[in-house]
Amino acid sequence: MEHRENQPNLPCExxxxxxxxxxxxxxxxxxxxxxxxxxxxxxxxxxSVNEIAxxxxxxxxxxxxQLRFLKNLRLVKFRRAGTTLYYSxxxxxxxxxxxxxxxxxxxx
Numbered sequence: 001m002e003h004r005e006n007q008p009n010l011p012c013e014x015x016x017x018x019x020x021x022x023x024x025x026x027x028x029x030x031x032x033x034x035x036x037x038x039x040x041x042x043x044x045x046x047x048s049v050n051e052i053a054x055x056x057x058x059x060x061x062x063x064x065x066q067l068r069f070l071k072n073l074r075l076v077k078f079r080r081a082g083t084t085l086y087y088s089x090x091x092x093x094x095x096x097x098x099x100x101x102x103x104x105x106x107x108x
Contacts, residue, residue, distance in 0.1 A: 022073075026094060029073055034058065035066050036098065042076060043095050046088040 015023075029035050037056050041047060049067065053060045067087055070076040077090035089095050 025073055026075075029070060029075060030094070030098060030101070032066075034062065035070060038063065038066055038070065039075065039089065039095065039098055040102070042087055042089045043098070046079075046086045048084050048086050052087070 030039075034056075038052060041052060041055060047055065049060055049063050052058070052067075053063045056063075067076060067078075071078070075089070075091050075094050076087050078085045078087045080086075
């Protein structure tokens with residue numbers, strides 16, 4: 001693979017099926033506006049499901065469903081305090097990718 005200026009160094013090894021699947025699932029996670037909004041909020045602070053639902057004007061069931069998807073991809077993590085679960089981001093690489101995509105979308 002030829003290296004070009006302004007391109008990040010990408011691994012040269014061939015992509016196996018598991019890696020391809022995880023990359024496609026990560027982009028799938030970032031292709032949904034609700035998940036983007038949740039990840040963006042969690043990039044700023046830790047929140048409970050109720051806080052996310054209230055802040056983003058979403059149903060609690062919708063938030064729970066999306067958090068389950070994101071947790072399965074290890075993009076968010078949670079901690080328990082009594083009966084409340086508090087969620088936060090769990091993958092700085094993906095959060096950086098999201099921040100870059102937002103910056104790109106906002107750039108004139």
